Amino acid sequence: MEQYFxxxxxxxAVLLLFVLPARQRKRMAAQAQTLQDSLTVGxxxxxxxxxxxxxxxxxxxxxxxEIAPGVVVTFARPAVLEVRKPAVEAQDVDTTGDDTPxxxxxxxxx
Numbered sequence: 001m002e003q004y005f006x007x008x009x010x011x012x013a014v015l016l017l018f019v020l021p022a023r024q025r026k027r028m029a030a031q032a033q034t035l036q037d038s039l040t041v042g043x044x045x046x047x048x049x050x051x052x053x054x055x056x057x058x059x060x061x062x063x064x065x066e067i068a069p070g071v072v073v074t075f076a077r078p079a080v081l082e083v084r085k086p087a088v089e090a091q092d093v094d095t096t097g098d099d100t101p102x103x104x105x106x107x108x109x110x
Contacts, residue, residue, distance in 0.1 A: 036077055039063065044084045047075060052084060 039045070043055045045065070056072050057064035063080070064072050 032078070035080065035083070038083065039077070039080065045080045046082050046084050047079045048081045049079070 039055060039058060041055050041058060044052070045055060046052050047065070051065070051067060053065040053067040053073075055063055056066040059077075061077055062074050063077050065075050066072050
């Protein structure tokens, strides 16, 4: 049995170094393809460089990304890292700056 021990270790090393990483790469490629298939116009996304925007147009190998109102840039489709949730609507954010009910300053002055 001791004479087969080096062969068993070699077989385990092949399994760990070649087979398992290949399965991981295949799974990651499938996830990337699923992401690419889910892209539609109007979808908020983040690119691999960290740029956030909304898809304005789709091509075979590129996509147009609107990063600000009226500002559209073209990216390669694989540059999309993830689909993002829409930002908080402006009406949900309190921009008045006062903390008291009724809109009066805390010190009682008008």
